Amino acid sequence: MLRVTDLTARYPGRPLPALSAVSLALDRGDRVLLLGPSGSGKTTLVLALAGIIPHVLPAELEGTVTVDGVDTRAALPAILARHIGVVFQDPDAQICMSTVEEEVAFGLENLGVPPEAMDTRISAALEAVGMAPRRTSRTDRLSGGLRQRLVLAAVLAMGAPMLVLDEPTAHLDPQGTREFFAVLARLNPPGCLLIEHKLEHAVPLMTRVVALGSDGRVLVEGDPGTVFGRHARLLDAQGIWLPPATRVARAAGLDDEALTLDDLTALAASRPSVAERLMQALPVPRHPVLDGPTAIDIRRLSHTYPRGAAALREVSLSVPEGDFLALVGSNGSGKTTLALHLAGILPPPPGRVFILGRDMAEAPAREVAGLIGYVFQNPEHQFVTESVLDEARYTPRVRGMGDRESLALAREMLERFGLAAAADRHPYQLSQGEKRRLSVATVLIAAPRVVVLDEPTFGQDARTNHDLLAHMVRLNEQGVTILMITHDMEAVWQFARSVAIMHEGQIVHQGTVADLPQYRERLRAAGLDLPFAVRCRDALSRLRPVAS
């Protein structure tokens, strides 16, 4: 159904190819999981399959791609859309129409389907993704999870046999992710290629795994058990995410194949010693900060966007110095709005937000950088200069540090974040991971005593993710207070000390990470779930009581 032969892709102006001699065959019934670190060419491959490369984006292709028997070079993307349907990452960049049914109709209109035949196809597609009751809903009122399911319905309605999904859940909260994969599991498309790094729900659906290396070549290929069982070390070294069950099994020193929670419990049930080893390999939460001076103090803060619903409703939150607080909640629950007020990016009213006792409504910009640092979800938002070195020096200079001093400090910081070799490059030319590291470095250079991170691991591969969080833990151990917005419950369990759950503009729970298992219902109600480690522990202890 899909044949990729010796495909090499080069973007103009880049010395290294994005893809190198990639070959891939996908037959009817195959569901392939495509993995790779950021920058390994996964998205380039998707664009080549859909004919976007070379017809829309200029890139040089060698080798051939045929989809459903059609050579992508010979057919424009509009024609290839009959053979291959693609769901991209960002629902906001894919939905253009006002209502759900119009959005599904858009693709059918492009195929030239007669209007009277559309109704049944729209109904069937919405039914398939569980959205039939929302047919006349406005698209801008849907949650991220529903929007992405709508895109899936719109692609399904067009009836292409081959379905390609490029990190479809990247923008979704845990509940949206779970539901998306539940829908995908029911669909059973003739052929499917999925790029994903939230592997817990994805892996059981897939029949084959192909991993690309950072050089854009195929690293390993095979059935999921073999790839994650035998080549886990290789994948890990490349910064590729592993399924959580595989990570636990590796941490316990087991060589057995384990892809899911069920695999782990089966292993534990078969061999008595294994349960014990797995239990001990599960990460344990860090100790909470019991008391101490208050670092972040929010007093009954409300915020309403013009003509929008209330984003924050009388939120009060107190975070002690030295805490590492994970702020969790579904998309649109108000997490980012709250965090923006902390650093004065949305100016808080007087008497509502205090950082280390300072009212943020009155703190001048010059003072803010040393009090609180804010790491944006999109690193580019905070770049202000034309070179990496200037970027690092910017804040010290603004704060009045001399030329020589600021240069030395900036060089040291770049060294620490592995960016010394990139000092003369433009910040926009860096890779995803480098941009993230630079944005963190530029914030930390002012030595803020409170750091706010807004989904810092978004779009990052496993290695960048781990390095970044480990760095934050080191800072935290030196006394820096950290507040991190995240959807990643594994990261919460492993790195945070305490957790606050936001739901519909309010904080519905604040407590230690260790106590989180008692609040499963609150997590569920807020669109979240317990960390894998907790669910694993529960499953293992249900198996048989484990002596503590």
Next chain:
Amino acid sequence: MIDRVLSHYETPSPLARWNPSLKAIAVLIVSFMLTMIFDPLTPLVLLVVSLLVTRIFGRVPFVVLVSGLGPAVVLAAGLVWTNVLFARPAGDVWWRWGPLAVSQSSLMIGLSLGLRVLCFASYSLMFITTTEPSRFVLSLILHLRVPYRFGYAMLAVSRFLPILASESLLIRGALRIRGVGEGRGLGGWSQRIFRYTVPLLASAIRRAERVAIAMEARGLGPGIQRTYYRRPALGPRDFVAAAALIGVNALVLAVSWRLGFLRVWRGQLY
């Protein structure tokens, strides 16, 4: 935020049902009529008329209209002041200081200009708050023969303008807390604008590219035979509505002329 104020106010109403292409044409004709008026009273009356029409037939609350007019009020006030101070004095001169003079004629010119700006803004708001963007685009394609690729590109832009507006707020905040914009005077101002614009443009271009790719992947492209699921209605009522809106404006002009208030453009530059 501006993206919330300057957008479609979703409520069923006669103005919302009006064929968007005809509505656009009617509003354009009225705007052209406005450019010919040179006295302050006539645009004032038309401003009130347009606000009432939008309120009554568009069911848009005054609060939304007034907040939508905000930027235009600032611009209009600026026009009034600059004219009052700098226009060539004529008629009664009330106050003089060096080259600056406040006269009856300069005040009238200023008021007329300012009110016309408000009036334009008010008619634009009438269109924006009562028009569903996707219905407008469909009507442009089907009734005004705008090429479909161009139409859908416009639609995509209208969808991500709000996102860009909130993004620009974020970027401004991000740069402010890094200390950008501390510089004063023209240098500081131009530096600030440059710093805001670069990341905003980068993000806009990337977003536009993503939208274009997603649309092509869903089958929109050159040389396809498109069908249309829903066609916006176009009937006699829509023409009557256009005639009515233009008629009301013409009537105001006629009455104003009759009463001797109306001054129109006859090639003069004030």
